[in-house]
Amino acid sequence: MTLDNTIICAEKLAKVFKSGGKFLTALDHIDLTVRKGELTAVIGPDGAGKTTLMRLICGLMDPTEGNLTVLGLDSVKDSEEIQSRISYMPQKFGLYEDLTVSENMNLYADLHGVPKEKRPARFQKLLEMMGLERFTGRFAGKLSGGMKQKLGLACTLVRSPDLLLLDEPTVGVDPLSRRELWEILKEFVKEEGLSVFVSTAYMNEAEMCSHVYVLNKGRILSDGSPEDLRNIGKGHCFGVRPAHGVPTRILQAHLLDDQDHVVDAVPRGGEVHFITKGTEPVPYLAGQKLEAVPAEPQLEDGFMILLHQAEKEMLPPAEEQKKALDSGGRPSKEVNIIVKDLVKKFGDFTAVAHTSFEVHKGEIFGLLGPNGAGKTTTFKMLCGLLPETSGFLSVAGVDLRKARTRARANIGYVAQKFSLYSNMTVLENLEFYGGVYGLTPKRLKERIEEVSRQFYLSDRLEMKAGDLPGGYKQRLSMACALLHEPKILFLDEPTSGIDPLARRNFWRQITTLAAEGTTIIITTHFMEEAEYCDRFMIQDNGHLLAIGSPSEIRKKLGKPKADMDDIFIAIVEGAREKGEGA
Template identity: 50%
Template sequence: MGELAVRIEGLTHRYPEQNADQRALDAVDIRVRAGIITGLAGPDGAGKTTLMRIMAGLLKPTMGEVEVVGLAPIRDANALHLKVGYMPQKFGLYEDLTVMENLVLYADLRGVVGRERTDQFERLLDFTDLHRFTGRLAGKLSGGMKQKLGLACTLVGKPELLLLDEPGVGVDPISRRDLWGMVQSLAEGGMAVVWATAYLDEAERCDSLCLMSDGHVIFSGEPAEQIERMRGRCVHVRDISGNRRHFLRRALGSAQVVDGVIQGDNVRLVLKEGVERLDRALLAKEPDATVEPVEPRLEDAFIDLVGGGPDGRSVLAETTPEVRIGEGVDRKAVISARELTRRFGDFTATDQVSFDVREGEIFGLLGPNGAGKSTTFRMMCGLLRPTSGDAHVMGIDLKRSAGRARQKLGYMAQKFSLYSNLSVEQNLKFFSGIYGLKGQAQDRKIAQMAESFDLGRYARVTAGELPLGFKQRLALACALMHEPPLLFLDEPTSGVDPVTRREFWMHINALVDKGVTVMVTTHFMDEAEYCDRIGLIYRGRMIAAGPPDELKKQAADADTPDPTFEEAFIELIHRDDEARRKTEAAA
């Protein structure tokens, strides 16, 4: 390992609004060395961002010793800011400036001028592959390109320490791999890097790792150490003849199981420590099921360290009535698109996309940033009028009666539709009122949502001040106020930790059992495996569709005979690119 870049001992921090017994950070000890990527991983509210801000010299700690690149962050703030590159969660790109204008601004702020500026810009544009987009407004970039520009701006001035606070949030798998490769090359070149994340697959790639929970470091060391601890405790249950969601719910309620997720037609379980094999009683309703050991992951270890995932019970679904679609609706196409096209000027965002979503099904719409999935999604919600083609929801033509259709569905937007200056309670009251709830019925529904999503403790906190995970919970609660038969979820778990994501899918799976039909977009490839079927959108077109396991089979080859869904996603995109190149060459 390289030289010590950050030394933190006994670091404690408490915000003024916290109670005396509450701490954002509590007696944290951390070492960060040059030449490697150090991961900070943990759930929302674990203290990752607070720790980042202290290292960047933006926050004075309550107690403890902090030394960053040989400097005291508060006392030597001016010198520190020239040696540290900090990319916060909400990076300060100016969306009405071009790519080049943003770079110039950051160069001005860091005093990089003349030949040095020209050389650095050339190097950074090559590094991030943004040469082609220097004249494009930052606000018009895709999510992945925005993150690359953010990284380029952070690197202006050649910092010794790079602090990245959840850079992979909202970014598709291909862009995340590109971003990771860039940062890894920086570390290999001798830079000290701290990468904060709620994504455990990202944390697994780090050279050194600090797992955090409730302001404490619960593990410090190499990721492989935690992964190895879980060996022999992870299994796949295959050949499930019944409903795999029902099997998962039974398994999560078992004393033998600490965690479980759906993976296509299979269910992946993590057994509690000391359990050598799955009890046959759990498999009594699945006589043909087989249990096979699988390789452990860092996410398994994290869930185990924090006490396990949810138990499979959804209070929300228990109080939700069975959905009745009604007479005259085609149950095989409660959501339907036919040659759906949307153009913005000369640009075609969605190009003749067709699909059906059946009653009681989870349909996933996947694709890279800028592929057209959000445009397609918004048209199917009645929020954007198609240029051509047809879109129907429960038999209602969205071109003619979009308002009537919206009363039938619940919509959770990618960028929250919450009112940030209203409290949690006020948001719940506002949205329930919009959907026609009044009096005791409204009060009962608000109380039910507060209990189902554990929002009671934040009742009087404004939505803008909520931790990200609770913003997501509140947004879903607001979308479900009127008990809609259709649920549209646009990246519902972006940026939230694995436990919260499991809670979301526990509710979604249980609602589907009540007859709710769900259409969802996500950048989490493991979440895609919860879907019954998936449509893969790329360059505005539907390039593949089918159940998750079928798409994995399509992507399999001699080198990767049993791909993960992420590997399948990337391979299918690459194949489409290759087919396009051959077509263009032939023309």
């Protein structure tokens, strides 16, 4: 029975899909309650069942078993009435890119039956809160990623719904835009008593909610307040600083390799934060005594403990991975990439303005910036996918202006979205890309064996690429990009959409590649991943705002323990206040 303050109530809710003669359980008899007037979050890995849950709540599909009431109404019998009273923003919200901001909002107001006399006041409030009042005449297709997300939220809220459902509303959005979106949500909850149920991949967003559900493979592993989930890690969390000059990712890799004692390890605030199976820190590592100190647990720690208990899928390190760590993981003095006074213009618009930097062999170098900052344009020029307007650009010792094709032979590229052939098997994809790179049949066979072992694909070679889980798809993309043993590997938001365990495995492999001498260039919207970089640069409006190692940039800002989101926001906002990068 639904209580007065309950807006969503699920009892033994199950959803099973049939695909190719097989049954897939997306939700496995879950119980869930969402209270009115609160922000409630569901977190979980890719494929956990979050989107299925959202669609059931919306009445867009029927449950296989169990009961689900929304606003006190039956989700099956009363689906039309539920849909008339809720607003839903899916992951890929349908903005009309050839319509202006104002036209999009009016279109959604028409769809929701908002009276014309009520629109001016509502639109004005939304536009001011979203920071879009100056852009009402701009086409949606010309907005940055963060502005598109804010317009999507504005269109979702053209009426004041009884319940707002948001499915990962900030994926692919920079920290500044993410913060702005959440400030808007909290204001609506406070001012209008709005009830919000949101799925998110970011733990700091879940921290802002009243109640959090942890979902994995269709089952709820735990739920409670953010404090309840933090307390799961109480007494198990420690911090340790690496020896001088040793990258935090190397110390992290050593800790992750100690699977008998360590649950998880991640670079954070200039040190390595790790979780132990017991309540004592790991005393020795690779023959070194660790000066570990107890650390306060975070929500992510509780989340990772729950995932490890459920999954236990941390890949055992290969011997060659362990051996690579012994080199210390420091970049060499050899320069692989030279950028001097690089400029890229599109008509009158300057996307990249007079940027200069160098990248060394074996270095992990990050390109960071808000949506629309120019980092993707810089990335494409470095890959040889886009010609520069002016300046000098050398990759692996080759001038890109004079010998673009020869330079590409030294480059591996992993796109943000899975771009391999879904209907071909893992082996067929590897054979195809090996042929594209011109490997001889003998060498191709050797390399397929090597990358299959390196990326744990040996038992999946006959599986269709499209049927692989998200983490395995990313491993296959990496394996294909590395078949020809490129000197430089370009990674365009490679961890977007993959679960935290797969992300740890990914960075363990990247750490090995860099230690073996591969140069890595990476873009990411997960700012904590900047901790893995030897150096990173931050751009905004085409201008380079900062460049250096995480410790150098922290020192310059006078924030020795700040997390990367705070550093990013401080640099970008500080530059905008001074008028830099404008």
